[in-house]
Amino acid sequence: MTAPLERKRHASVHTLERGRVRRLEIIEAATELFGSAGYRGTGLAGIAAQVGVTQAGLLHHFGSKEKLLEAVVAHRSEQDAALIDEIIGTGGLGMFDRLHLLARHNTKRAGLSQLFTVLVAENLLPEHPAHDFFLDRYRTLRSALVTALKDGRKRGEIRKDVDLKAVSRRIVAGLDGLQTQWLLDPDEVDLIEGYKELGASFKRELRA
Amino acid sequence: MTAPLERKRHASVHTLERGRVRRLEIIEAATELFGSAGYRGTGLAGIAAQVGVTQAGLLHHFGSKEKLLEAVVAHRSEQDAALIDEIIGTGGLGMFDRLHLLARHNTKRAGLSQLFTVLVAENLLPEHPAHDFFLDRYRTLRSALVTALKDGRKRGEIRKDVDLKAVSRRIVAGLDGLQTQWLLDPDEVDLIEGYKELGASFKRELRA
DNA sequence: CCACACTTGCCTTCTGATCGGTAGGTAGGT
DNA sequence: ACCTACCTACCGATCAGAAGGCAAGTGTGG
Numbered sequence: 001m002t003a004p005l006e007r008k009r010h011a012s013v014h015t016l017e018r019g020r021v022r023r024l025e026i027i028e029a030a031t032e033l034f035g036s037a038g039y040r041g042t043g044l045a046g047i048a049a050q051v052g053v054t055q056a057g058l059l060h061h062f063g064s065k066e067k068l069l070e071a072v073v074a075h076r077s078e079q080d081a082a083l084i085d086e087i088i089g090t091g092g093l094g095m096f097d098r099l100h101l102l103a104r105h106n107t108k109r110a111g112l113s114q115l116f117t118v119l120v121a122e123n124l125l126p127e128h129p130a131h132d133f134f135l136d137r138y139r140t141l142r143s144a145l146v147t148a149l150k151d152g153r154k155r156g157e158i159r160k161d162v163d164l165k166a167v168s169r170r171i172v173a174g175l176d177g178l179q180t181q182w183l184l185d186p187d188e189v190d191l192i193e194g195y196k197e198l199g200a201s202f203k204r205e206l207r208a
Numbered sequence: 209m210t211a212p213l214e215r216k217r218h219a220s221v222h223t224l225e226r227g228r229v230r231r232l233e234i235i236e237a238a239t240e241l242f243g244s245a246g247y248r249g250t251g252l253a254g255i256a257a258q259v260g261v262t263q264a265g266l267l268h269h270f271g272s273k274e275k276l277l278e279a280v281v282a283h284r285s286e287q288d289a290a291l292i293d294e295i296i297g298t299g300g301l302g303m304f305d306r307l308h309l310l311a312r313h314n315t316k317r318a319g320l321s322q323l324f325t326v327l328v329a330e331n332l333l334p335e336h337p338a339h340d341f342f343l344d345r346y347r348t349l350r351s352a353l354v355t356a357l358k359d360g361r362k363r364g365e366i367r368k369d370v371d372l373k374a375v376s377r378r379i380v381a382g383l384d385g386l387q388t389q390w391l392l393d394p395d396e397v398d399l400i401e402g403y404k405e406l407g408a409s410f411k412r413e414l415r416a
Numbered sequence: 417c418c419a420c421a422c423t424t425g426c427c428t429t430c431t432g433a434t435c436g437g438t439a440g441g442t443a444g445g446t
Numbered sequence: 447a448c449c450t451a452c453c454t455a456c457c458g459a460t461c462a463g464a465a466g467g468c469a470a471g472t473g474t475g476g
Contacts, residue, residue, distance in 0.1 A: 018445095019450065036333055041248040043435065055436085057452045065436065114332055121329030124322055124391045125244055135393055166405045169389060169397060173406075176388060177381025183332045185343055189377060197374045198381075201413060230425080251461065264463080265426045273462065 023061050023071075025051050030072050035115035039069055039122055039129075066129050073119065073133055076112060088144055091151030093158065093206060096199035099175075103192040106179060114183055117176075142168040149206070159208045167206070174198045231269050231279075233259050238280050243323035247277055247330055247337075274337050281327065281341055284320060296352055299359030301366065301414060304407035307383075311400040314387060322391055325384075350376040357414070367416045375414070382406045 029050040033042040044065055048058040062068040083105055087098045106113040123130040145168035152158040178198065182191040237258040241250040252273055256266040270276040291313055295306045314321045331338040353376035360366040386406065390399040 022451080038246065038248055038330055040246055041330070044437090045434075053451095054453065056438085056454080059437065060450090060452060063437095117332065118329045120388065120392065121326045122246055122249075124325065124388075131392075138389060138392060139396065163405070166402070169386065169402060170382060170406060170409065173382050173385025173389060173402075174378060175381075175385070177383070177385035178377065180328065180332075180384060181346060181377060181381060184328065184339075184346060188347065194374070194377060194381075197371070198378060201378065205409060205413065252463085253460075261425095262427065264428080264465095267463065268424085268426060271463095 019061070022051070022053070026053075026058055026061060026068070027072050027075050030068055031076065031115055032111050034069070034072060035111045035118060038118045039065075044068075069130060070133075072115075073130055076115065077137070084141070084144065088148045091148035092155055093152055093203050095148060096203045099195040099199045100192060102175070103195040107191055110183065110186075113179055117180055117183060138172065142172060145171055152206075156208055158206045162206060167202070171198075171202060174202075230259070230261070234261070234266055234269060234276070235280050235283050238276055239284065239323055240319050242277070242280060243319045243326060246326045247273075252276075277338060278341075280323075281338055284323065285345070292349070292352065296356045299356035300363055301360055301411050303356060304411045307403040307407045308400060310383070311403040315399055318391065318394075321387055325388055325391060346380065350380060353379055360414075364416055366414045370414060375410070379406075379410060382410075 026047065030042070030047045033047055033050070044055045044058055047068075048055045051058070058068075062071060083101065087101055088095050089098065119130060120134050122128060123134050125131060142165070146164045149158060149164045149167065153160060153164070175195065175198065178189070178191060178194040182189040182194065234255065238250070238255045241255055241258070252263045252266055255276075256263045259266070266276075270279060291309065295309055296303050297306065327338060328342050330336060331342050333339060350373070354372045357366060357372045357375065361368060361372070383403065383406065386397070386399060386402040390397040390402065
């Protein structure tokens with residue numbers, strides 16, 4: 001195993017940009033591997049190999065495995081935020097008709113959905129490295145939902161006798177749980193169909 | 209660290225029974241550690257140390273780490289089956305009033321709930337060691353729910369225009385998802401309350 | 417009733433692989 | 447000259463697991 005590891009793949013490019021590109025390549029490889037084998041089950045060597053770099057070369061960019069995890073998670077999170085905003089939109093019941101956007105996004109890149117499912121489970125306890133990130137993520141998501149539902153209530157779309165915090169927890173639970181079943185058993189569980197039914201059910205429940 | 213490791217703790221007991229007891233001790237320790245650090249994040253040495261046995265002593269009983277995982281999962285599964293039966297009972301809407309049994313069971317031993325949440329995530333892909341187990345578990349659970357709901361429909365408790373398979377997926381998703389949120393954030397999410405609301409919501413949706 | 421073979425429990429010791437991470441160097445662009 | 451990228455080489459720790467032995471309980475034939 002003394003493969004010469006072709007050098008200077010980016011020879012003609014600015015040094016600075018080469019670094020940025022490498023970082024992205026590493027993040028993408030790490031996303032894929034963390035998603036399928038989990039954070040703990042993935043070695044730096046494996047990620048490095050996939051990028052075509054040594055393990056030390058990888059650490060040159062990210063310093064430690066945990067920093068790499070943070071980078072992966074932050075990278076993914078940015079992309080998510082926009083989508084969430086688009087779905088929740090101006091609030092009210094309309095968002096339940098836009099869940100197909102989320103479904104399409106998730107099915108298109110199943111590896112990313114899997115990454116999050118795995119990482120949440122790996123970080124349930126406070127001492128785990130990304131626990132606080134996910135804690136915050138869920139709280140933020142639930143409170144965004146509460147706000148959106150309140151909006152809908154103000155406009156008279158949504159009944160006044162429902163506990164919006166409780167409903168938000170159940171919405172998130174339903175989305176999460178369906179995704180898990182779909183990831184585990186894509187032949188039996190159709191995510192798009194599942195989200196559609198879930199949205200319809202909440203609309204019936206909440207409609208004024 | 210040359211602690212003499214007190215021998216013959218079970219000196220006066222039949223050899224056969226000592227083995228059975230040890231196995232159980234190991235399964236319990238493994239359950240706890242797999243639950244908090246995951247399968248991949250837990251070393252045999254850690255489990256062995258907690259039981260007060262060497263790593264080799266542990267492998268004497270289970271042969272390999274993967275066999276130990278199977279034993280842990282099977283052990284837990286037996287206990288579950290009874291509870292599931294008790295809740296689903298004779299079918300129909302009544303089961304939604306019995307979800308507090310599940311909630312109590314889960315909250316009483318949070319480590320066990322966590323074990324399953326972590327293991328499911330670690331076994332989403334077909335090549336993972338316990339993938340088939342969880343695939344089967346979810347399919348069985350959903351089909352048990354379908355049967356129970358059909359029963360309720362036959363007795364006229366449940367409306368005839370609902371897709372029972374879809375509802376079953378959503379019930380499982382809701383339970384699972386709420387559990388995850390509770391494990392991650394027990395201060396903000398009350399599992400017992402959550403299950404109660406979930407059950408009430410499904411009853412409203414399904415009632416004939 | 418007892419000697420001997422066998423089984424079971426569990427030990428110590430070891431192995432090769434892999435883990436995350438450090439140190440120090442070189443090449444090339446700025 | 448200095449910075450960035452990335453290398454080789456190495457570190458100690460930990461991983462799952464195999465090998466082989468000793469001690470104690472168990473079943474069996476004499």
